[in-house]
Amino acid sequence: MTITTENPLVRIEGLHKYYGPHHVLRGIDLTVNQGEVSVVIGPSGSGKSTMLRCVNLLETISAGRITVGGQLIGYREVKGRLHDLKVKEIAAQRREIGMVFQRFNLFPHKTALYNIMEAPVQVKGQSRQAARKKALELLDRVGLADRAGHYPSQLSGGQQQRVAIARALAMEPELMLFDEPTSALDPELVGDVLNVMKDLAKSGMTMIVVTHEIGFAREVGDRLTFMDGGVVVESGDPREILANPQHARTKEFLSRVL
Amino acid sequence: MDRHPENHAAPVLNKAVPVRHPGRWISAIVILGVLALVLQSLVTNPNFRWDIVGTYILDTKVVQGVGWTLLLTVAAMVLAIVLAVILAFMRQSDNPVLRWSSWVWVWFFRGTPVYTQLVFWGLVSVLYPKISAGVPFGPEWFSVDTSAVITALPAAILGLGLNESAYLAEIFRAGLKSVDRGQMEAAEALGMGKTKIMWRIILPQAMRVIVPPTGNETIGMLKTTSLVLAVPFTLDLTFATNTLANRTYLPVPLLLVAATWYLVITSLLMVGQHFIEAYYGKGVDNLAPAAVNPAAAKAAAAGRPTGVAPSAEAEPALKMDFPEEEAK
Numbered sequence: 176m177t178i179t180t181e182n183p184l185v186r187i188e189g190l191h192k193y194y195g196p197h198h199v200l201r202g203i204d205l206t207v208n209q210g211e212v213s214v215v216i217g218p219s220g221s222g223k224s225t226m227l228r229c230v231n232l233l234e235t236i237s238a239g240r241i242t243v244g245g246q247l248i249g250y251r252e253v254k255g256r257l258h259d260l261k262v263k264e265i266a267a268q269r270r271e272i273g274m275v276f277q278r279f280n281l282f283p284h285k286t287a288l289y290n291i292m293e294a295p296v297q298v299k300g301q302s303r304q305a306a307r308k309k310a311l312e313l314l315d316r317v318g319l320a321d322r323a324g325h326y327p328s329q330l331s332g333g334q335q336q337r338v339a340i341a342r343a344l345a346m347e348p349e350l351m352l353f354d355e356p357t358s359a360l361d362p363e364l365v366g367d368v369l370n371v372m373k374d375l376a377k378s379g380m381t382m383i384v385v386t387h388e389i390g391f392a393r394e395v396g397d398r399l400t401f402m403d404g405g406v407v408v409e410s411g412d413p414r415e416i417l418a419n420p421q422h423a424r425t426k427e428f429l430s431r432v433l
Numbered sequence: 434m435d436r437h438p439e440n441h442a443a444p445v446l447n448k449a450v451p452v453r454h455p456g457r458w459i460s461a462i463v464i465l466g467v468l469a470l471v472l473q474s475l476v477t478n479p480n481f482r483w484d485i486v487g488t489y490i491l492d493t494k495v496v497q498g499v500g501w502t503l504l505l506t507v508a509a510m511v512l513a514i515v516l517a518v519i520l521a522f523m524r525q526s527d528n529p530v531l532r533w534s535s536w537v538w539v540w541f542f543r544g545t546p547v548y549t550q551l552v553f554w555g556l557v558s559v560l561y562p563k564i565s566a567g568v569p570f571g572p573e574w575f576s577v578d579t580s581a582v583i584t585a586l587p588a589a590i591l592g593l594g595l596n597e598s599a600y601l602a603e604i605f606r607a608g609l610k611s612v613d614r615g616q617m618e619a620a621e622a623l624g625m626g627k628t629k630i631m632w633r634i635i636l637p638q639a640m641r642v643i644v645p646p647t648g649n650e651t652i653g654m655l656k657t658t659s660l661v662l663a664v665p666f667t668l669d670l671t672f673a674t675n676t677l678a679n680r681t682y683l684p685v686p687l688l689l690v691a692a693t694w695y696l697v698i699t700s701l702l703m704v705g706q707h708f709i710e711a712y713y714g715k716g717v718d719n720l721a722p723a724a725v726n727p728a729a730a731k732a733a734a735a736g737r738p739t740g741v742a743p744s745a746e747a748e749p750a751l752k753m754d755f756p757e758e759e760a761k
Contacts, residue, residue, distance in 0.1 A: 231622055233622065251498075266621070269624040270623075271623055274619075275620070280616060282619070282634055282638075283716045284716045293623070297633060299627060328717060377679055
C-alpha cells in the first residue's frame with residue numbers, strides 16, 4: 176500500500192510561523208510523495224491548519240522553506256537571498272494547488288455549476304463551453320449532477336463540500352489540500368464527502384488532509400503525522416501509529432478521539 | 434410495517450378559540466377618523482387651490498424642471514458611485530499613501546456642508562480664472578478659461594457628486610467589509626488575481642449590503658438637488674415651482690406641484706431599487722434555482738458512464754416522508 180519510490184512533490188523544511196509573539200509552528204519537516212495521501216492529525220491549536228495554509232501562502236512563512244514540484248513557494252532565491260514573489264506569481268503557484276476549506280467557502284452568489292466554472296474561465300482562460308462540460312463532469316463525479324443549478328444555500332453541508340472539491344479539481348491541480356473538510360458537517364453527511372476523497376485518492380491525486388477522521392487516516396492514508404504544540408510529534412505508517420503509538424502525547428490524543 | 438396502526442386514522446385538528454385583539458380595532462377606528470379629517474380638509478379647504486395645481490402640474494417649466502432634477506440626480510450619483518468604488522478600494526489597499534488619501538477625501542467632503550461646497554463650485558472661476566496643465570513651477574502645456582468649462586451645470590454636478598462620494602465611500606467600505614474573509618481566501622486559493630477577486634467575488638456579494646443605503650442616498654440626492662440654487666443653477670424643479678409661486682403669489686399649490694413630482698420620482702426609484710436588490714440577492718435572498726436543466730446537464734456529463742450516485746439523492750423529499758418503509 177505504501178509507495179516506496181521516493182518522488183517528493185511537497186517538501187516542508189524547518190517551517191516556523193509566528194503570529195506576533197505567538198510561536199505557532201516550531202520547525203515542521205514533512206515530505207509528501209507524488210500520489211501519496213498524507214494525513215495530519217492533532218489537537219486543536221496544534222498548528223496543523225496553519226501548516227496547511229502555509230503551503231499555498233494563505234499564511235506567510237516566517238521561517239523555513241516549502242517546495243511544491245521543486246518550486247519554492249512564496250519566494251525567489253537570488254544569490255542566496257530570498258525575494259518575495261509578486262502577487263501574480265503567487266497566484267500562478269496557487270493554481271497548481273487545490274484547497275478545500277472547513278467552511279466550504281463556496282461563492283454564495285453563484286450556482287454550483289458557476290462556482291466550478293469560475294476559475295477555469297477567469298484564471299485559465301478556458302472557453303465557457305469547455306469549462307461547462309468539465310464542470311458538469313466533475314459534478315457527476317461527486318454525485319451532484321442534478322444540483323448544477325442550485326445555489327450553495329440550497330445545498331446541504333455535505334453537498335456544498337463536494338461542490339467545493341469539484342471546484343478545486345476544475346483547476347486540475349497537482350496537489351490537493353484539505354483543511355478539516357468534514358468538521359463542519361452533520362455526522363450523517365460526513366460519509367459522502369469522505370467517499371469522494373477516497374475516490375480521489377484512488378485516482379492517484381497527491382493529498383494533504385488535516386482531519387479528525389481517524390478511520391479515513393487508517394483506510395486511505397499512506398502516511399500519518401501527529402502534530403502537537405507546533406511540532407511533529409510522530410510520523411509514519413498510519414496503521415502502525417494508530418495501533419501502536421510511540422509517544423505519550425500521541426497515545427493520549429488517540430485515547431481521546433478513538 | 435404495521436408498527437403504527439393508529440397512524441391510519443386521520444388526526445383530529447385542534448380548533449382553539451383565537452385570542453381577541455380589541456386594540457387593533459380601536460387603533461383602526463382612530464386612524465381612519467384622522468384620515469377622514471385630513472381628506473375632508475384637502476377637499477373642502479379652498480386655500481389648497483387644486484385648480485392651480487392642475488394648471489401647473491404639467492407646465493412646460495415644471496416638466497423641464499423635473500428633467501433637470503433627474504439629470505442632476507443621475508449624473509451626481511454616477512459620479513459619486515464611481516468615486517466611491519475607487520475610494521473604497523483605495524481604503525483597503527496595501528499602499529499607505531492610497532489609504533491615507535482616501536481617508537482625507539472622506540474627511541473633507543463629509544466634513545463641510547454641501548451648500549458651502551455648491552457655492553464654492555459656483556465661485557471656482559473667480560478663485561481660478563484659468564485651468565492649465567503643466568509641471569509644477571515648470572512649463573505649461575495648455576490652459577482654458579474656467580468659466581467656459583465649469584458652467585452652472587458641471588458646477589452643480591461636481592458639488593453634489595463629490596460631496597456624495599464621501600458618504601457612499603463609507604457605505605461601500607462597510608459593504609466590502611461585510612463579505613466573509615473565507616470568500617477572499619477561496620478565490621485566492623483558486624489562483625485568481627486581486628482585481629478579479631474584487632470585481633467578481635467580493636463586490637457582487639457586498640452589493641447586497643450596499644444597495645439599500647445607496648437607494649436611500651439616491652432619494653436623498655433627488656431632494657438635495659433643490660440646493661443647486663446656491664451655484665446658482667436655476668432650472669431644477671424647486672427653482673421652477675418657486676419662480677411660478679412668486680409670479681402668481683400662490684406658494685401653496687406650487688409646493689404641492691413640486692411635492693407631487695418628488696413623490697412620483699421617489700416611487701419610481703423605489704421600484705428600480707427593488708429590482709436591483711433582487712438581482713444582487715440571488716443565491717441568498719432570492720432562491721429560485723438558475724435555469725440549468727438537470728436532464729441536459731446529465732446528458733452533457735455523459736462522457737463518462739452514468740448510473741453513479743446522483744439518482745440516489747434525486748428525490749430526498751419523497752424519501753423523507755416514509756423513512757420507515759424505505760428501510761424495510
